[in-house]
Amino acid sequence: MKASSLYERTVTFGGIYVFFMVNRSQMLYFVLVTPxxxxxxxxxxxxxxxGILSQLNMILIAKWFSSDISTKGYQGxxxxxxxxxxRVLAFVGLFFIFAKIxxxxxxxxxxxxxxxxxxxxxxxxxxxxxxxCLYAASRGMTNAIRFVVIAFFGSAWMILCFIPFFFPSMxxxxxxxxxxxxxxxxxxxxxxxxxxxxxxxxxxLVFIGPWINQKQKMLKYLTFANTTSVFExxxxxxxxxxxxxxxxxxxxxxxxxxxxRYLQTPVLERIDIILxxxxxxxxxxxxxxxxxxxxxxxxxxxxxxxxxxxxxGFITCWIMxxxxxxxxxKWFDETEQNxxxxxxxxxxxxxxxxxxTFLLIACKRKGLI
Amino acid sequence: MFLVIMSSxxxxxxxxxxxxxxxxEEISPVILWSITEGAEGKLRISTLVxxxxxxxxxxxxxxxxxxxxxxxxxxxSYHREVKSGQLRMVFIEQELAKKGITSLMNTLxxxxxxxxRLYIIIVNGSFDDFIKNxxxxxxxxxxxxxxxxxxxEYKKQGxxxxxxxxQFMKRYYSPYSDPVAPIFKVDxxxxxxxxxxxxxxxxxxTNINKRNEQIFQLIDHNHHLKVLTIPELSITMxxxxxxxxxxxxxxxxxxxxxxxxxxxxxxxxxxGDIDNLDQLAVIHQQIKSLFEKQTTELLKKMQNSEVxxxxxxxxxxxxxxxxxSEDEWSTLWANVKFNVTYELHIQPLTNVRK
Numbered sequence: 001m002k003a004s005s006l007y008e009r010t011v012t013f014g015g016i017y018v019f020f021m022v023n024r025s026q027m028l029y030f031v032l033v034t035p036x037x038x039x040x041x042x043x044x045x046x047x048x049x050x051g052i053l054s055q056l057n058m059i060l061i062a063k064w065f066s067s068d069i070s071t072k073g074y075q076g077x078x079x080x081x082x083x084x085x086x087r088v089l090a091f092v093g094l095f096f097i098f099a100k101i102x103x104x105x106x107x108x109x110x111x112x113x114x115x116x117x118x119x120x121x122x123x124x125x126x127x128x129x130x131x132x133c134l135y136a137a138s139r140g141m142t143n144a145i146r147f148v149v150i151a152f153f154g155s156a157w158m159i160l161c162f163i164p165f166f167f168p169s170m171x172x173x174x175x176x177x178x179x180x181x182x183x184x185x186x187x188x189x190x191x192x193x194x195x196x197x198x199x200x201x202x203x204x205l206v207f208i209g210p211w212i213n214q215k216q217k218m219l220k221y222l223t224f225a226n227t228t229s230v231f232e233x234x235x236x237x238x239x240x241x242x243x244x245x246x247x248x249x250x251x252x253x254x255x256x257x258x259x260x261r262y263l264q265t266p267v268l269e270r271i272d273i274i275l276x277x278x279x280x281x282x283x284x285x286x287x288x289x290x291x292x293x294x295x296x297x298x299x300x301x302x303x304x305x306x307x308x309x310x311x312x313g314f315i316t317c318w319i320m321x322x323x324x325x326x327x328x329x330k331w332f333d334e335t336e337q338n339x340x341x342x343x344x345x346x347x348x349x350x351x352x353x354x355x356x357t358f359l360l361i362a363c364k365r366k367g368l369i
Numbered sequence: 370m371f372l373v374i375m376s377s378x379x380x381x382x383x384x385x386x387x388x389x390x391x392x393x394e395e396i397s398p399v400i401l402w403s404i405t406e407g408a409e410g411k412l413r414i415s416t417l418v419x420x421x422x423x424x425x426x427x428x429x430x431x432x433x434x435x436x437x438x439x440x441x442x443x444x445x446s447y448h449r450e451v452k453s454g455q456l457r458m459v460f461i462e463q464e465l466a467k468k469g470i471t472s473l474m475n476t477l478x479x480x481x482x483x484x485x486r487l488y489i490i491i492v493n494g495s496f497d498d499f500i501k502n503x504x505x506x507x508x509x510x511x512x513x514x515x516x517x518x519x520x521x522e523y524k525k526q527g528x529x530x531x532x533x534x535x536q537f538m539k540r541y542y543s544p545y546s547d548p549v550a551p552i553f554k555v556d557x558x559x560x561x562x563x564x565x566x567x568x569x570x571x572x573x574x575t576n577i578n579k580r581n582e583q584i585f586q587l588i589d590h591n592h593h594l595k596v597l598t599i600p601e602l603s604i605t606m607x608x609x610x611x612x613x614x615x616x617x618x619x620x621x622x623x624x625x626x627x628x629x630x631x632x633x634x635x636x637x638x639x640x641g642d643i644d645n646l647d648q649l650a651v652i653h654q655q656i657k658s659l660f661e662k663q664t665t666e667l668l669k670k671m672q673n674s675e676v677x678x679x680x681x682x683x684x685x686x687x688x689x690x691x692x693x694s695e696d697e698w699s700t701l702w703a704n705v706k707f708n709v710t711y712e713l714h715i716q717p718l719t720n721v722r723k
């Protein structure tokens with residue numbers, strides 16, 4: 001482990017990596033809970049509509065990747081906003097990144113805790129997960145991006161597990177009716193917001209511009225990734241509807257894992273444990289990237305970007321995040337609903353909408369596109 | 370580095386984060402629970418331990434207020450920890466089922482250790498006595514019962530209604546259908562399939578006898594019946610497959626039910642000559658009208674008991690129409706008229722002596 005090489009760029013990555021990254025970052029955690037929030041069959045259309053909206057965002061991100069400025073990394077941002085503003089933005093960004101880490105971790109830990117290790121103190125899980133992510137992140141940015149291949153192939157096959165549910169003996173087409181909402185009040189903007197934020201994640205990838213091969217046309221890969229995500233969400237949702245029917249669906253907290261638990265194999269009893277463990281791959285991938293971004297942002301804020309990145313600084317950041325996560329977790333332990341979880345829905349929705357647009361507008365104003 | 374690893378290992382051993390102990394020699398996974406009604410609203414819950422070790426079997430019984438309390442109390446009276454992770458079957462006594470079993474189902478469903486493939490079986494009689502008698506002669510009575518249920522669950526085999534926790538709950542939550550469960554008659558010696566029990570919400574409403582059971586199997590879920598006996602006409606049909614088409618008319622006042630039966634005559638003990646085509650046609654007609662009559666009776670019985678186990682209510686749903694409420698459907702269901710027709714495709718007779 002050479003900490004000095006954390007942000008070293010030895011290779012650039014092609015479109016296929018972008019595809020993996022966009023797709024996996026959209027799948028993080030929320031895929032497990034989305035069906036029980038959508039509930040009604042006609043939300044299929046909402047899912048598709050939001051997917052199309054998300055596609056517009058993909059176009060913006062592709063534009064950003066194709067601009068010269070994105071490959072310059074920090075210098076590019078300085079060119080856009082000026083040094084002082086970048087520092088301020090990086091400072092604000094710290095909170096967003098922390099919130100993202102916090103909520104993804106807590107969500108994941110909750111799933112593991114309630115399904116695999118109910119008797120285990122969740123703090124241990126947070127510690128273990130963070131430890132693994134620290135290791136993954138300490139291999140540097142290049143390796144963290146490379147890791148997405150493992151994360152993708154480790155978890156993308158899971159969609160195959162759901163195929164048997166399309167042919168169950170007791171499901172029927174009636175479970176997908178009505179396809180048009182009879183009562184429009186049930187389609188609330190909150191549900192739409194929830195879907196929108198579930199698709200968020202790729203917006204942070206604007207910071208890995210320097211590692212992206214600029215010669216490739218990215219829009220193709222981004223579109224493909226977004227479409228794949230929409231399909232994955234759709235499959236999970238339709239299958240959950242067929243399996244539970246909509247009256248029953250919102251009773252389940254983690255419908256997707258409940259579905260998997262129902263599967264039977266001659267060898268393994270608890271196949272859901274494997275599924276959740278495989279999901280850890282892309283959790284680790286995503287969080288290790290966030291750690292790196294967090295540390296990067298800290299360096300920008302403290303104005304030490306020109307010095308070598310060092311191990312002590314990185315581990316200090318990690319400990320900071322760990323301690324704040326544990327403190328916040330303890331803090332909100334007493335309250336029923338974790339307010340940060342709800343806030344996160346807003347934050348994610350906001351960043352997904354805001355970051356690509358904001359960057360593009362800034363570029364336009366400087367006349368760089 | 371070595372020191373770090375060593376110290377962290379010691380520290381790990383000192384306060385292991387894993388609290389559950391699942392060492393196989395220290396636990397006893399149970400595969401069945403039987404729940405009956407105890408005195409003063411209590412539950413009597415029994416289980417068979419150990420399920421597969423070659424040790425003398427015994428039955429643990431506890432009278433408790435809560436289901437999980439039973440699970441806990443088993444541990445106090447047995448040298449191994451009783452684990453519910455392998456729970457496969459829950460036998461619920463008929464009397465208890467008549468009072469409603471939502472709370473039991475919810476408890477089973479909440480436990481992440483318990484699979485949703487858990488079989489739900491209603492028993493009429495004392496299941497504990499049966500098992501007590503069985504463990505004298507059988508090594509693995511619980512497992513044998515599991516194999517029995519598993520066997521009949523497979524595909525669309527229509528000899529028994531087999532229901533698991535998930536299927537029960539899905540129908541329970543649906544406003545347009547009602548749960549079913551198999552009902553077995555047990556005494557000291559026997560464990561006999563009696564038919565299907567119909568539930569209204571979570572309460573056992575009624576159950577059907579052998580004759581109706583056959584019809585129910587035919588029209589529910591397009592089953593395959595190896596043997597379909599018609600004692601009234603001294604005929605046995607074999608390898609019967611059925612295809613049911615149900616249709617509600619526009620104002621939901623009449624249900625048209627069309628059943629297509631395919632099979633062959635495998636036994637005839639009547640006086641006629643079934644090799645004669647004319648007489649065979651008469652017999653066809655007789656079978657048809659008999660089935661039509663019996664099916665209508667069965668549907669009327671369901672209607673009178675206010676249950677809808679055939680999920681007829683789901684026919685009212687359409688992709689572009691507003692779904693009706695549960696009450697609306699039950700009012701409608703009480704007044705639905707039936708129009709039952711059967712189509713018979715019997716394979717030509719072979720090897721019949723004139």
